[in-house]
Amino acid sequence: MSTFSAPRGTYDLIPPESADYLAVREAIAAPLRRAGYGYIETPGFENVELFARGVGESTDIVTKEMYTLTTKGGSRLALRPEGTAPVVRAVLEHNLHRGALPVKVWYSGSQYRYERPQAGRYRHFSQVGAEALGAEDPALDAELIILAVDAYRSLGLRNFRLLLNSLGDRECRPVYRAALQDFLRGLDLDEDTRARVEINPLRVLDDKREAVQKQLAGAPMMPDHLCEACKEYHEQVRGLLTAAGVEFEDDEKLVRGLDYYTRTTFEFVHDGLGSQSAVGGGGRYDGLSEMIGGPPLPSVGWALGVDRTVLALRAEGVELPQPSRTQVFAVPLGEEARRALFGVVTELRRQGIATDFAYGGRGLKNGMKSANRSGAAYAVVAGERDLAEGVVQVKNLDSGEQVPVPLDGVVAELRRNLA
Numbered sequence: 001m002s003t004f005s006a007p008r009g010t011y012d013l014i015p016p017e018s019a020d021y022l023a024v025r026e027a028i029a030a031p032l033r034r035a036g037y038g039y040i041e042t043p044g045f046e047n048v049e050l051f052a053r054g055v056g057e058s059t060d061i062v063t064k065e066m067y068t069l070t071t072k073g074g075s076r077l078a079l080r081p082e083g084t085a086p087v088v089r090a091v092l093e094h095n096l097h098r099g100a101l102p103v104k105v106w107y108s109g110s111q112y113r114y115e116r117p118q119a120g121r122y123r124h125f126s127q128v129g130a131e132a133l134g135a136e137d138p139a140l141d142a143e144l145i146i147l148a149v150d151a152y153r154s155l156g157l158r159n160f161r162l163l164l165n166s167l168g169d170r171e172c173r174p175v176y177r178a179a180l181q182d183f184l185r186g187l188d189l190d191e192d193t194r195a196r197v198e199i200n201p202l203r204v205l206d207d208k209r210e211a212v213q214k215q216l217a218g219a220p221m222m223p224d225h226l227c228e229a230c231k232e233y234h235e236q237v238r239g240l241l242t243a244a245g246v247e248f249e250d251d252e253k254l255v256r257g258l259d260y261y262t263r264t265t266f267e268f269v270h271d272g273l274g275s276q277s278a279v280g281g282g283g284r285y286d287g288l289s290e291m292i293g294g295p296p297l298p299s300v301g302w303a304l305g306v307d308r309t310v311l312a313l314r315a316e317g318v319e320l321p322q323p324s325r326t327q328v329f330a331v332p333l334g335e336e337a338r339r340a341l342f343g344v345v346t347e348l349r350r351q352g353i354a355t356d357f358a359y360g361g362r363g364l365k366n367g368m369k370s371a372n373r374s375g376a377a378y379a380v381v382a383g384e385r386d387l388a389e390g391v392v393q394v395k396n397l398d399s400g401e402q403v404p405v406p407l408d409g410v411v412a413e414l415r416r417n418l419a
């Protein structure tokens with residue numbers, strides 16, 4: 001061990017488990033690529049104001065969880081806690097919204113939140129996200145949800161549930177908000193929660209404490225306050241999901257922890273994860289562009305947590321296919337064999353065969369131990385005497401059978417054997 005370890009709330013991805021994380025990212029990206037989403041990458045840090053205005057001044061993310069810093073030049077930056085506000089910023093900055101709409105993009109990368117670490121909740125974690133900007137169409141909301149479901153299914157994940165809600169729009173939400181505030185002001189709540197009632201009353205619905213939940217019976221709920229346009233929009237989303245064979249649960253208390261949401265909101269939860277059960281979430285954010293100084297740009301998106309998706313797969317016992325394992329392992333004995341077999345290894349790799357080499361000249365016994373451990377199907381062994389005869393030994397590591405093969409024909413021979 002060195003003097004240092006990974007910071008609290010973070011962990012290293014190391015082989016072989018790291019392969020699962022790559023597989024999850026790939027599996028989430030695949031359906032997006034097929035649906036016309038282009039890859040976007042934004043910096044790992046942004047102007048702190050982008051998140052304050054975009055995610056919301058009163059959210060936990062902005063008030064408690066951002067990693068902020070001041071540069072030597074005096075800029076106030078934050079490590080990104082989420083990807084949506086940066087994507088909207090980038091789309092506006094590059095005028096993508098002036099082209100064909102919707103702009104459909106996906107991203108993959110690290111997010112940083114100074115949260116209390118626990119199982120499934122980290123200070124550094126990774127998301128794959130998708131955003132469709134510049135269109136107000138229930139089919140777009142449905143498309144994104146279906147793509148997430150297809151991604152989970154393609155990984156073999158089964159025990160996840162989709163929670164669905166509508167948070168209304170700028171017409172009906174303020175009316176609902178006022179009605180909810182009226183109700184909440186009459187309850188017996190602690191000081192912090194009373195403050196929340198004034199700033200962000202919808203978040204109170206999300207309070208997990210039983211003493212609060214008990215008092216919420218009879219609270220006005222958003223679905224009963226949706227305006228006609230929002231109601232109609234939500235019904236269409238629900239209908240399209242049902243037609244696509246996607247099951248969902250209406251969850252009138254689903255409010256999400258970010259302030260930019262309007263209308264459709266959803267979360268994917270997995271029951272094998274304990275309290276950090278959300279494996280992904282998203283929704284429509286029709287006002288976000290204007291909140292950060294852009295034109296009206298109705299949009300919808302989601303982000304799926306890679307770490308929690310891996311945990312969910314493990315909880316279900318799903319084994320992901322491993323990436324190409326070593327197929328051939330070369331063990332040289334002596335200096336001349338080292339040069340010759342290194343050439344063979346390079347050529348095999350160039351021909352697409354996963355090949356490894358016994359580095360460090362540690363002899364036949366150690367070399368063969370490494371070959372067996374690598375999972376290779378064949379070992380190629382050569383010493384002075386073999387080379388003097390112009391051959392190398394090809395050993396089938398399953399059967400133990402070993403045959404001499406001319407050095408200049410060994411690449412072709414192995415290709416045939418492995419085909």
Ligand code: HAM
Pocket residue numbers: 081082083084113115120121122123124125126127129130131257258278279280281282283284285300301302303304305306307308
């Ligand atoms: P979010 O719900 O904050 O939404 O995060 C999405 C997912 O990231 C969560 O469901 C969870 O799986 C994962 N996640 C969040 N925090 C942590 C953590 N501390 N440790 C491990 N995993 C975590 C957003 O970030 C929105 N930007 C989603 C979105 C995109 N909405 C519209 N477009």
